[in-house]
Amino acid sequence: MSIISDYQKGWALRYLREAQEELIAAQKKPYMAPSLIVEAVKKAQAAIYYSLGDPASIETIVHQTIHKKQLAKNPVLKCLVEIERTIQEVAQTAENQREKALKWADDLIRTAKDIVQLFTGEQLD
Numbered sequence: 368m369s370i371i372s373d374y375q376k377g378w379a380l381r382y383l384r385e386a387q388e389e390l391i392a393a394q395k396k397p398y399m400a401p402s403l404i405v406e407a408v409k410k411a412q413a414a415i416y417y418s419l420g421d422p423a424s425i426e427t428i429v430h431q432t433i434h435k436k437q438l439a440k441n442p443v444l445k446c447l448v449e450i451e452r453t454i455q456e457v458a459q460t461a462e463n464q465r466e467k468a469l470k471w472a473d474d475l476i477r478t479a480k481d482i483v484q485l486f487t488g489e490q491l492d
Contacts, residue, residue, distance in 0.1 A: 375417045376487045382414035383483050383491070386476050393469060401461035404468045408454045411472075411479035415450065418486040419443075450475065 386407045393403035416422035429447045439445040461468040484491045
């Protein structure tokens, strides 16, 4: 049973699929890998945000927490802050350490898949 609307569910699943496709493309096209890797992790993050509720509000809360350098006490917010920091690291690493960035992106997409599956009720392979 899904605890989110069909609209949110549809976007979460779409972004997750696109993230996976971007990562596959990054592995096949090394010359385009840096931008594809960054797009993949951003889409994975969007999938998570849509599965949790209103993406714009969630993004604002995460960025405010990071900007204020607050320690997130809420475990969900803590996870979202860590995902944002990972995305920032991937963006900085993708250019010169492609394999490391690919690994981080793959891990983040797997995490997104687990979260989306939990909140949408969809069985994802």
